[in-house]
Amino acid sequence: MKHMKKSILAIAALALLAWGCSSDNDDTRPTGIPEGNDARPTWTGPNYDLYEQTMIVDVLLQDTLVQYASEQDLLCATINDEVRGVATAQQEDGQWLFPLIVGSNETGVMVKLSYYCDKLHRIFTIEWTRFDASMAPSGQGSLYQPEFVK
Numbered sequence: 001m002k003h004m005k006k007s008i009l010a011i012a013a014l015a016l017l018a019w020g021c022s023s024d025n026d027d028t029r030p031t032g033i034p035e036g037n038d039a040r041p042t043w044t045g046p047n048y049d050l051y052e053q054t055m056i057v058d059v060l061l062q063d064t065l066v067q068y069a070s071e072q073d074l075l076c077a078t079i080n081d082e083v084r085g086v087a088t089a090q091q092e093d094g095q096w097l098f099p100l101i102v103g104s105n106e107t108g109v110m111v112k113l114s115y116y117c118d119k120l121h122r123i124f125t126i127e128w129t130r131f132d133a134s135m136a137p138s139g140q141g142s143l144y145q146p147e148f149v150k
Contacts, residue, residue, distance in 0.1 A: 036122035051103030053133040061096035069096040072118035124148035
């Protein structure tokens with residue numbers, strides 16, 4: 001009981017210390033993007049042997065989210081709510097990149113993109129593009145740098 005009381009006091013003191021050190025100018029939280037409570041997803045990449053075609057795209061993280069990115073972030077492509085591609089974050093030349101491979105048996109089907117931000121504990125999901133295996137792996141525009149936060 002005595003140890004438990006000391007532990008509770010220690011935790012309370014640390015909480016007060018952390019709270020007392022924060023300021024209104026704290027840049028660790030995004031402006032206008034509330035922190036969520038999403039757990040890190042357990043998305044598993046598909047068996048690409050099951051698909052006739054693959055679409056390979058290097059997805060750059062939206063500028064608004066770059067400052068909150070980490071190597072714990074994930075990107076997931078789904079078609080009809082089925083996982084068709086998963087990529088982990090990689091930092092290259094100061095940018096966060098997700099080398100994504102998406103598998104499909106049909107051209108033109110809608111691909112949804114979900115981005116998990118570990119620091120924000122949030123999953124952002126958007127309608128992304130139609131599946132096209134002939135798409136160039138890298139390029140400019142919203143296809144290659146999708147807008148998760150408007």
